[in-house]
Amino acid sequence: MLLESRSLWVAETNTYVLAADSGGPAVIIDAPPDPVGIGRLLADHDLYAAALLLTHGHVDHMGGAGAVAKESEVAVYVHPDDDFLTLHPERQLQMLFGMMPPGDYSPPERLRDLADGQKLKVSGFTIDVLHTPGHTPGHCCFLVDEEGVLFSGDQLFAGSIGRTDLPGGDYDTLMLSMVNKILPLGDDVVVHPGHGPATTLARERLLNPFLQV
DSSP states (O other): OEEEEEEETTTTEEEEEEESSTTSEEEEEOOOSOHHHHHHHHHHTTOEEEEEEOSOOOHHHHTTHHHHHHHHTOOEEEOGGGHHHHTOHHHHHHHHHSSOOSSOOOOOSOEEEOOTTOEEEETTEEEEEEEOTTSSTTOEEEEEGGGTEEEEETTEETTEEOOOOSTTOOHHHHHHHIIIIITTSOTTOEEEESSSOOEEHHHHHHHOGGGOO
C-alpha cells in the first residue's frame, strides 16, 4: 500500500492519496483549494486520480474538488447532507475572509452520493463509508479495513475532536457518532485525520480528553 499526504492551503488540510503502488490509479481523500499541490502529490508518485472522496463539505476540504475533477475527469463522492456546503463554497469563503480569494472554487459538476455502510471498490481497495454527523450533517469517515487505516476527516484528531460551532455542527451528535461508529473499531487502527499528525485509536482512547467518559 502506498499512502502519502500533504498539508495544503491556509488551513493546512491533509490531502491523502491511497494507491496499491506508484505508477497507477489512486484515491484522493479531501481536496483543499490547492489543486496544484494535489497534482504535485500525485505526480511525485507517478499516480493518476481514480476517485476523489470528500469527508465533508467545508471549503478547506472541498474547495479544490471542482478543479481536480475537471483536470482528472473523476467523480467526486460526498454525502448529500452536506450539499448546502459543497455546492456553495463561496458562502463559506465570504464568511471566513469577507471576500473571494483568487482561485477556482467552483463545485464539481459530477457528484456521487455517499451513504452509511456503503462499500467503495476503487484502486484495488474496499473502502467502508462511515457516516459520522456532528462536525457537519454529512460528515463521513473512510475505513480501509484490510489495511487497518481510518481517514477521520474532522471527526477525530490526535488529542482532540472536530469543532461543532459552525453551521450544521452539533456536539452531542458528533459524540454519538464517535460512540457508534469510531470507538467500536480496533485499537490498532491507524487514524489519519483532516488536520495534524496521524494517531491510533488505542492512543486516543488513553489520552484524548474528549474520549475520557
